[in-house]
Amino acid sequence: MTFKFLASAGAFIAAILTLLYGLAPNSVYAIFSIDSGGPTGDFISRRAAVLFLGYAVLMWGLRNAPPSAERRAVCLAAVVMTGGLALLGIGEVLRGFAGPYTWVPIVLELLLMSGFARLLIRRT
Numbered sequence: 096m097t098f099k100f101l102a103s104a105g106a107f108i109a110a111i112l113t114l115l116y117g118l119a120p121n122s123v124y125a126i127f128s129i130d131s132g133g134p135t136g137d138f139i140s141r142r143a144a145v146l147f148l149g150y151a152v153l154m155w156g157l158r159n160a161p162p163s164a165e166r167r168a169v170c171l172a173a174v175v176m177t178g179g180l181a182l183l184g185i186g187e188v189l190r191g192f193a194g195p196y197t198w199v200p201i202v203l204e205l206l207l208m209s210g211f212a213r214l215l216i217r218r219t
Contacts, residue, residue, distance in 0.1 A: 099159060102158040116143045126200070129192070180200070181208060
């Protein structure tokens, strides 16, 4: 996979998550099979939406970037973020907190992580 493809896919997924977390946090609670956090959970969800928006803008803006140290740093950050989210999700499913649909985002996170990790290994 190319950096352009991975960055574009990451931007697209993050944009969708921005909308879900920002406008429909109850859909996120349903995907993860967790209780609504009420106003507090919705507040945290809207804050997470802004983080996903920043990731989407970053990835979309850099999708055509040539190989460079800065692009490698972005790849490393993507590996850390997606890998961390996947590990967190796996842990929450295994301890019984999150439901089985949590595996869907986990798989997407692992795919993105492995793609960005391959780019780092190939030094592109």
